[in-house]
Amino acid sequence: MLDIKYLRSHLKDVEGKLKKRDATLDLSLVTELDTKRRELLQDGEALKEKRNTVSVEIGNLKKEGSDATELIVEMQGVSRRIKEIDLELAECEERLKDFLLTIPNVQHESVPQGADEDDNRIERIVGEPTELAFTAKEHGDIGEALGILDFERAAKLSGARFSLLRGAGARLERALINFMLDLHTGEHGYTELLTPYMVNRECYFGTGQLPKFEDDLYKLEGLDQYLVPTAEVPVTNVHSGEVLRESELPLYYTAHTPCFRKEAGSYGKDVKGLIRQHQFNKVELVKLVSPEKSYEELDLLTANAEEVLKRLGLPYRVVTLCTGDLGFSSAKTYDIEVWLPGQGKYREISSCSNFEDFQARRAQIRFKPEGGGKPRYVHTLNGSALAVGRTLVAVLENYQQEDGSVVVPEALRPYMGGLERIEF
């Protein structure tokens, strides 16, 4: 959510920037509602002041045994009027807030302008796309042939976009999760969290999934909770409503959770394989940092995610999302895309974003500055490090052998009981 005070004085400027993300955007409602709100507030508060003073007078009169009927009757009218104004004010504030909640974050100045992913800016390419001496197969074919992936039975259990892993496949997924968590906690300074996988509505407003993107979420019938679509939601909200000490910052958290997404609007996309599932595992990095350092921290966080790919020996590139591809809450996002020989292209495996104070304002996450003064909003960041299912895909496709077996990357072998190769 954007700061209403900032909006008041920079409306045109903000509107101009946001039009690069969404050309249809119109912020005039903000001014209208904000002006009305302040009028109502002033009227209401003047009446309340009167009521407070007169009520004291009434108390005094009664104490000395005098008659206060006249004042009481007058105040009955005042109270009625206050109630009316408060009602109107509440309605006005709700409309304003509802509207503010639907306005995306303002992008950082370094974000390239563009319409869609084709306009994303390539920052760096690390490693060469894997060269195979034979025709590369897609991970689904590799996995099914090895008996470690079973989409048919998964469909029997749950339907489309689910998977069943078996034997070395299931273990490989678990190995990846443990490898990633160990790396981030052991070498990158993150604290591991294990969070609820169902969290209440409020959390989703905090991180920006609600109110706009309800269609992507699984809501639990009859309950206030939704299944988490990413650990970003529970982890970022851990400190919601809190005022932290500046000395506690930066906070680095990592968490593995399953992620549940309806994938509404992606019909026909990635229908085969593990790339796009209703349920997948992800290891997430989340940071709460002081505002001055958030872009520095974004680079570090991205490097932490890249380190996973480096250790696994997987080629990848990093792109900066353009205005048209940028997520609702983000001010700047780097996507990490891993090379998939089976598809012959780079595919997103991580998304690392700086939300600046957009989520912190929604979730009310603040810190008390060391030198004193008013609490300030922290900056929040997060990134996948990595999407586990897609990493498994990348391992299968990049380490496939002509005989159909798959070599286990060295970094994972300790997590696979020393297994060096997955064979039928």
Added chain:
RNA sequence: GGAGAGGUGGCCGAGAGGCUGAAGGCAACUGCCUGCUAAGCAGUUAUAGGGGAAACUCUAUCGAGGGUUCGAAUCCCUCCCUCUCCGCCA
């Protein structure tokens, strides 16, 4: 699932319709004082939203939301959370 208890400031804890943004204690900060890290005295220490150039001022906030009343931390209703006991359960 059943029965009970409770949610007050950074923390502890009073308050039971009006003078309570909230006693008292602790903690922290500031000043004074005492020749030393101790004690004493005085003061300060919440958040948000308005108005004002500013000094300052107004409004709201005692788990959340509603109600009663001229006036609610205090009375009534609904909800949330925590704790204890019983039941059930990995």
